[in-house]
Amino acid sequence: MTLTLPPAVSPPRRVLMGPGPSDVSPRVLAALAAPTVGHLDPYFLRIMDETQKMLRTVFRTSNELTLAVSGTGSAGMEACVVNLIEPSDRMLVCVNGVFGGRMSDVAGRAGANVTKIERNFGEIFPPNEVAEAVKRVAPKVVGIVHAETSTGARQPLEEIAKAVHDAGALLLVDCVTSLGGIPVEVDAWQLDAVYSGTQKCLSCPPGLSPVTFGPRAIAAIDRRRTKIASWYLDMTMVRNYWGQDRAYHHTAPINMNYGLHEALRIVLEEGLENRFARHARNHKALKAGLKALGIEYSVAEPNQLPMLNSVLIPSGVDDLAVRKQLLAEFGIEIGSGLGPLKGKTWRIGLMGETSTASNVLLFLAALERCLAGQKSNGAGVAAANAFYAS
Amino acid sequence: MTLTLPPAVSPPRRVLMGPGPSDVSPRVLAALAAPTVGHLDPYFLRIMDETQKMLRTVFRTSNELTLAVSGTGSAGMEACVVNLIEPSDRMLVCVNGVFGGRMSDVAGRAGANVTKIERNFGEIFPPNEVAEAVKRVAPKVVGIVHAETSTGARQPLEEIAKAVHDAGALLLVDCVTSLGGIPVEVDAWQLDAVYSGTQKCLSCPPGLSPVTFGPRAIAAIDRRRTKIASWYLDMTMVRNYWGQDRAYHHTAPINMNYGLHEALRIVLEEGLENRFARHARNHKALKAGLKALGIEYSVAEPNQLPMLNSVLIPSGVDDLAVRKQLLAEFGIEIGSGLGPLKGKTWRIGLMGETSTASNVLLFLAALERCLAGQKSNGAGVAAANAFYAS
Secondary structure, rough: OOOOEEEEEEEEOEOOOOOOOOOOOOHHHHOOOOOOOOOOOOOHHOOOOOOOHHHHHHHHHOOOOOEOOOOOOOHHHHHHHHOOOOOEEEEEEEEEEEEHHHHHHHHHHHHOOOEEOOOOOOOOHHHHHHHHHHHHHHHOOOEEEEEEOOOEEEEOOOOHHHHHHHOEEEEEEEOOOOOEEOOOOOOOOOOOOOOOOOOOOOOOOOEEEEEEEOHHHHHHOOOOOOOOOOOOOOOOHHHHHHOOOOOOOOOOHHHHHHHHHHHHHHHHHHHHHHHHHHHHHHHHHHHHHHHHHHOOOOOOOHHOOOOOOEEOHHHHHHHOOOOOOOHHHHEEEEEEEHHHHHOOOOEEEOOHHHHOOHHHHHHHHHHHOOOOOOOOOOOHHHHHHHHHHO | OOOOOOOOOOOOOOOOOOOOOOOOHHHHHHHOOOOOOOOOOHHHHHHHHHHHHHHHHHHOOOOOOOEEEEHHHEEEEEHHHHHHOOOOEEEEEEEEHHHHHHHHHHHHHOOEEEEEEEEOOOOOOOHHHHHHHHHHHOOEEEEEEEEEEEOOEEEEHHHHHHHHHHEEEEOOOOOOOOOOOOOOOOOOOOOOEEEEOOOOOOOOOOOHHHHOOOHHHHHHHHHHOOOOOOOOOOHHHHHHOOOOOOOOOOOOOOOHHHHHHHHOOOHHHHHHHHHHHHHHHHHHHHHHHHOOOOOEOOHHHHOOOOEEEEEEOOOOHHHHHHHHHHHHHOOOOOOOOOOHOOOOOEEEEOOHOOOOHHHHHHHHHHHHHHHOOOOOOOOOHHHHHHHOOO
């Protein structure tokens, strides 16, 4: 009992340009610090209702079962999988990065009979490849990642959704990194179950996972013969708390939900189209600057995600030394490569609040400093400024 | 897309005297609002280390595997169950309230062969009853609730732990409501796996679940032949993130962990013994006041929890009307009965920050007002004041 107490929390200032969390607005931080009320307080029930409505707008869906799971994005992934999958159900998982691989692992643990189709990290799946696999495997559920946070690749979904539905299967989509940064059209594309995270383009701290389930997914849940493997993530109970019954299930993370509420207000104040345009613009400026420094993307141009710029580390450059210097001298966090890309790529996030011209210019200027010896003539900043001026 | 934005979060002031969440210190709210950093930032890793050390002190354990699960108390329950249980493992669950019942449900979903022993809501289990069941069932794991939030009953654990270990089984204990309010002696009592919540006697908002696993539990996890059913709650991976490897698993809820860090600092500044004494004292004062109003506890005296006072609603009193009036006129939240106690009991929480003489007196005064017509002569307040003066 002779523990010396640590000092109070007092984090250093960071510019969060990694794969998430992204920078958080002071408005969201202030909302987090609003006084806690009970999880069945009429005031909190109103916050839940308002959050659901805003989430439906952001997901572009009318799905009633749209809510924030009480865990981070991976809990949302698990929630989608375990609600749709019963033991021995066939699931096809498209793996072209760490998060597709994770989904396959989650599905196996849920008792699914998993078939994987694979592409190299950074590539995407052509619709016909998925269609053929769906015909061959005849799965109940097909899982795919819209925005692979590990590779920076953007997977088109519309044609794949058609092929999946033609075969009578359900499409489960990881939109952790895409939601709020590029269009996620749940209804127009007919996505059946979708999960996201709060700490990417919504710019709320991590801790909740927005999910939405469409009518086909709900019908599959209602037809289950077995109990959902996870009590905590069982949507048949969670929906009674978020729905009109208000039946107590678990105690919701009250203050995290305050934060998400404010983050969604900020997203909708800006407007989704404006937000997508801002993400695209800052991505292009960053790319112009990186190009001037001779730094190439690890993903083919048409498939590049604007909010997660995965670039090849120039040869001869010390990955860790540069990341440490960026953090120590400028407070800038960027991400390392994951899996087979470790040591080969950097992941530069321009998500939500982080996606600003100031951050693009600061990052390019700071990176030139860290690469000094290789190249430091202001070319990156000049190219980005030229893009912004054009 | 023509959603009218809701107003910003602005919760009413409450006195949280229900079964949790409890009142949160402004210091904890301020910590929640500290700037977000990355989940692998050296600063956040330090916060994790400090949090683990403080959690070990609060749990009174040297267990290395002591950390905060990224979900609320029910996620902690599920984490303990799914890590210890493999399909067909026998588990004995002691059910004398809603949370024992929940544990049995969670265990069944994890594939356990579950045997329940049951007691009426509000009763506790004599050690010999558990010992006999353990001999009969020969389970791998025995699950029991230390402080039943649904009934207000306190379950002694030390003798039960001996009986469980004599039979070669593991003891899994729900300390959601007890931790920080009454002694939880993980090492001295030899509890093998324990989970708690942040929103009870630790007075942090809900969103994390402190857990600790002892050497027997870790050995059982290391001996598993099957993968843990939940990826999100898989301690073999989570411990590599909280441990020295710092291997990325999921993105931790950064700001919630800031809040827990500050809440634990407050707990340890006060000191555990002082904190237990405060909880006991305010409980006794409340009880003296309630007695003067003719209100009886639903639990036998020796088994009453100081932080959760479960009392019988006086006959002729409208449960919902009184709770609504307490909330509307005084901002006081108390809890209704759960399960078979619905409509029969109130649950009056005096947890953590909420456990003060001011709240005891305010509550008694407010309750007398709500019961006016039955009784309103200041007797409750007078009795509590007499207790405090004695």
